[in-house]
Amino acid sequence: MSEEAPEIQINVKGPSELKLQIAITTDKTVLELKQAIAAKSDVEADRQRLIYSGRVLKDDDALSVYKIQSGHTIHMVKGVSRSTGGASGSSGSSTTPQQLPTMQTGQNVHDPLTQLNGHMGFGAMAGLNPFGEMGLNPNDPNMMQTMLNSPQFLQQMSAMMSNPAVVDQIIASNPQLASMGPQVRQAFQDEQFRNMISNPESLQSMLRMASMLRGAGLGPAAPFGAAPPTFPAPGNPTSPSQNAGTTDPATAGSQQPPINPFNMFGAPAPGSPGAAGAAGANPFGNQAGMLEQMLGLPGLGGFGGFGAMPPPPADTRPPEERFQVQLQAS
Amino acid sequence: MAKVPRNFRLLEELEKGEKGIGDGSCSYGLEDGDDILMSNWNGTIIGPGHTVHENRIYSLKITCGPNYPDERPDVQFISRVNLPFVNQTNGTVDPSKLAVLANWGRHLSIENVLVEIRKEMASFNNRKLPQPPEGSTF
Numbered sequence: 361m362s363e364e365a366p367e368i369q370i371n372v373k374g375p376s377e378l379k380l381q382i383a384i385t386t387d388k389t390v391l392e393l394k395q396a397i398a399a400k401s402d403v404e405a406d407r408q409r410l411i412y413s414g415r416v417l418k419d420d421d422a423l424s425v426y427k428i429q430s431g432h433t434i435h436m437v438k439g440v441s442r443s444t445g446g447a448s449g450s451s452g453s454s455t456t457p458q459q460l461p462t463m464q465t466g467q468n469v470h471d472p473l474t475q476l477n478g479h480m481g482f483g484a485m486a487g488l489n490p491f492g493e494m495g496l497n498p499n500d501p502n503m504m505q506t507m508l509n510s511p512q513f514l515q516q517m518s519a520m521m522s523n524p525a526v527v528d529q530i531i532a533s534n535p536q537l538a539s540m541g542p543q544v545r546q547a548f549q550d551e552q553f554r555n556m557i558s559n560p561e562s563l564q565s566m567l568r569m570a571s572m573l574r575g576a577g578l579g580p581a582a583p584f585g586a587a588p589p590t591f592p593a594p595g596n597p598t599s600p601s602q603n604a605g606t607t608d609p610a611t612a613g614s615q616q617p618p619i620n621p622f623n624m625f626g627a628p629a630p631g632s633p634g635a636a637g638a639a640g641a642n643p644f645g646n647q648a649g650m651l652e653q654m655l656g657l658p659g660l661g662g663f664g665g666f667g668a669m670p671p672p673p674a675d676t677r678p679p680e681e682r683f684q685v686q687l688q689a690s
Numbered sequence: 691m692a693k694v695p696r697n698f699r700l701l702e703e704l705e706k707g708e709k710g711i712g713d714g715s716c717s718y719g720l721e722d723g724d725d726i727l728m729s730n731w732n733g734t735i736i737g738p739g740h741t742v743h744e745n746r747i748y749s750l751k752i753t754c755g756p757n758y759p760d761e762r763p764d765v766q767f768i769s770r771v772n773l774p775f776v777n778q779t780n781g782t783v784d785p786s787k788l789a790v791l792a793n794w795g796r797h798l799s800i801e802n803v804l805v806e807i808r809k810e811m812a813s814f815n816n817r818k819l820p821q822p823p824e825g826s827t828f
Contacts, residue, residue, distance in 0.1 A: 373714055409747060413707055413719020414732035416747055427723045435714025437736055439745060 781828035
């Protein structure tokens with residue numbers, strides 16, 4: 361075998377006077393050669409384009425295909441990385457608020473959701489207590505309102521929702537969403553929908569609505585009463601929570617059990633009565649019906665993960681007290 | 691002065707091509723290393739910078755007939771390219787529209803052809819010509 365794959369010395373000439381000598385056997389593939397070049401230069405393998413004798417070398421071919429001999433020269437040209445053509449790379453990363461610091465989440469740093477857990481994410485995924493920094497008490501029932509009025513927060517939400525990578529991640533990481541099949545993706549890709557969820561104003565009114573209904577005692581963590589019992593509702597202590605925030609003492613103290621960030625989008629099964637009922641009360645019409653299923657307005661319960669208001673446990677209080685939040689707000 | 695026979699001349703060119711010329715902006719080699727007639731050649735041109743061709747790699751086919759280098763080679767683009775001297779249906783280079791081929795002499799080589807074509811890409815008239823998507827072929 362070694363007889364058929366002699367080691368050869370290849371000269372590699374690259375951009376800006378780069379000259380390398382690589383010793384490699386001819387049974388190696390072009391890709392392996394590229395990796396060898398990458399190890400000796402600062403050009404990643406997938407950005408290299410190799411040219412020898414008037415031909416562009418193909419990654420999968422063995423070097424012997426090109427009959428390269430010792431002392432011959434291969435030219436290397438820097439191209440655009442092919443991987444940037446992918447869905448998550450191009451459009452996603454450009455809109456991602458990349459400047460966000462990433463914190464402790466224990467998730468892959470490349471995971472776009474991780475950024476949302478950064479403190480600049482305003483704990484959009486709940487759990488953390490960034491609000492302390494904002495001078496907000498998570499137990500303050502008005503915090504939700506305050507947040508709704510915070511342009512920063514809305515901007516953050518809007519940035520998050522307009523990032524396709526995040527949306528994809530959300531779909532992929534939630535089996536319920538994923539099992540809803542193509543409509544989810546379709547709807548997420550629907551421009552109207554995207555506009556809606558990425559528009560601060562509509563987000564705001566959605567969140568308002570949620571908080572209103574919640575305050576109105578329409579059910580604790582799930583403002584639209586949408587979650588079927590089997591659904592791991594946010595705030596359900598038995599739900600397997602992946603939330604990074606579980607470790608955050610502030611959350612633990614807030615009586616609101618940790619919220620699984622993905623449950624924010626945890627939709628009830630399509631067509632579940634709860635969701636349908638919710639649609640009735642809903643100024644956004646059709647689109648939003650879909651939206652609710654997807655954002656699941658338990659989801660807004662998920663937003664409840666903002667740790668804002670511990671849900672009214674039992675409505676034994678007089679209405680004045682029960683609607684105190686609304687009365688204050690208006 | 692004695693005339694270098696075709697095959698010696700092409701062997702010389704082959705060797706030069708394999709060693710690599712210049713910065714690699716033009717490269718060429720035998721299509722099939724076992725072709726003892728050395729008729730069919732591949733060439734690549736890396737699009738010159740600051741033009742629409744920047745960072746593109748154009749592949750060409752060069753055919754040296756039995757009377758090369760007394761007769762000019764046939765040149766044909768494999769990669770789609772929009773240039774005034776390139777036939778837009780099959781990629782062949784019109785020798786009458788490219789000086790190096792129109793004024794062919796035996797002192798010229800495959801390398802000269804590629805280098806001249808590359809210069810044409812960077813010329814004032816051609817550098818901004820709209821180009822077909824990268825990677826498409828004739």
